[in-house]
Amino acid sequence: MLGQATDLLDKRIHEIVIETLAEKDIKVIRFNKMVNEIEDYAILLLDREGNIENWNKGAQTLKGYQASEIIGKNFSVFYTPEDLAHDLPARLIQQATANGAAKSQGWRIRKDGSRFWGSILITAIHNQGDEVIGFTKVTRLLEPELQLN
Structure with a gap:
């Protein structure tokens, strides 16, 4: 029994x-x-180094790349030469790692080379041991009247 x-x-x-x-x-x-x-926001999943692992329709619409063209590349491809000279993408990853999140506004580059003013939020993703295992990156297009310097 x-x-x-x-x-x-x-x-x-x-x-x-x-x-x-x-x-x-x-x-x-x-x-x-x-x-x-979601089409109004570019939502990306990044690995610990900032390489793109996932890509939504909003990212395709806003940035102009098909997922197959951009997955595996570093998100720094969206930054201006001026931002790259100041190491902004790496500094944002460092800030998100240290503080849980990083915010920024500025000019970003589309696949066709055109620029748009965007607001971004990078958020750290942690495992059960509280180690950073990657990031989410959300970008939204800001209208000219919303641009802040």
């Missing part, structure tokens, strides 16, 4: 774990689909 009860309990625990994983998988799929479908 004890063996049957143990088997039954083990089976039920297994069913709960599978059910919970399935629910989590559905939530992850829904969340990823939601992020991918």
Whole structure:
């Protein structure tokens, strides 16, 4: 009887774990689909060095690259020569690592070389050990009247 009860309990625990994983998988799929479908904001997933790992429709619209053209490249490709000379992309990654987030406004470069004034937020992503494992980067186009110097 004890063996049957143990088997039954083990089976039920297994069913709960599978059910919970399935629910989590559905939530992850829904969340990823939601992020991918956002068109008003460029949302990127970066690795620890700032290399692009994921790219949504808003990023494609705002920056002009197809995902296949940009994934694997460093996000610094969007910065002006002046910002690169001042090492701004690396400094933003350092700031996000140290403080959890970094904000910036300025001219950014599209694939076709045109510039747009954008506001960016880079947020550190941590693992369970509180180590930075990557970043999210959200860019939004600012209208000329919203540009702050």
